[in-house]
Amino acid sequence: MTGCDSYNLLADHYGIPKSTILTWHHHDRIAHELIVREHLASGASVKYLALGEGEPFSGSSSPNENLATYKLEGGSLEKSGSMSLDIATLERFGLKPSNTQVIEDDAGIYYINKESVDPISGDYLIDVDGRLSINYLQRLPGKKLAIAFDTSTIEVSEQDIKVLGRVAMEMKKK
Template identity: 65%
Template sequence: MTTLQAEIPAFSYLSGKEFTEKLRNVTETTTNYQLADKFGIPRSTIQTWHSHDRTAFELIVRTHLATGASVRYMALGEGEPFECKVDPVEGLQTHRLVDGALIKAGKVSLDLSTLDRFGLKPSITKVIEDDAAIYYVNTESTNPTSGKYLIDIDGQLSINFIQRLPGQKLSINIGDNSFEASVDDIQVLGRVAMTMSKE
């Protein structure tokens, strides 16, 4: 009699107390009683897992789908509980740019890792939208070199492409036209670090 060689061999899954310890970590419970209540299962069931070294695979899947917890961590004890966890930034105020003024428009959520990738933090990010795009503006970047900036010209706000020129001059694009201005003629309120264009 021949034995088939598995192309994908079985893993050494955690079971019993090791398994429930990982579940407690990802569900932020401290006792098995709390763990049982968290999943709506009898407390005696957990004791059965311990005495028979069982693994509740359905709870691994359920927890992963509900929280994003790592299956590898819960099933094998490897890696971190939330290897791909991102922290959403809730409540970033958005503004619409209307007739040279910013009008509060609502709020937007974006994860911290995305902001960080563009050198942004919630405390220095102003979110502005118009009919063409959503702009994430770094309000700490107020020394214009080359790029899109939120600027104030005589009390009128706009987002324009600016190129620094010799002699403390700036070339400012407005639509298809451009003009030169002194650095002191405008107030730069921030640089556009990230843009989400509307198609």
């Protein structure tokens, strides 16, 4: 668990004298204090640390990824902070941390898959003449796209806009 391969390193890791660790080892004693310390520091299973049984970490926990968040206002993105999201949640929606952009607006939070830039049907982050927005796109015959703007829909050529990514997941405010 600690990566320590000697008593000296173990003593340094926990900030206790080497002689204490040697005494525990010599008398074949279990260092309960170190089990508790390691559990609190790493979240490792006490059963695993004390008995060597089971898995060190439960399958229910997942490492988190810290993602930058951007505010979409007036057609442009401005960095607004960051948020932590577990990798398992991202993976359930086909997202990878390296290709995910998190965008906030007044309506909610959008998780954009930046790899998905060939629109078929769905909500996408688009660039129209340098202005960004999230709109519903529908592919039409003849390399055309229908873009929904609130209650109206317009038809454009594929070359008229730049698709920056597909909305793979969103959280809406109620």
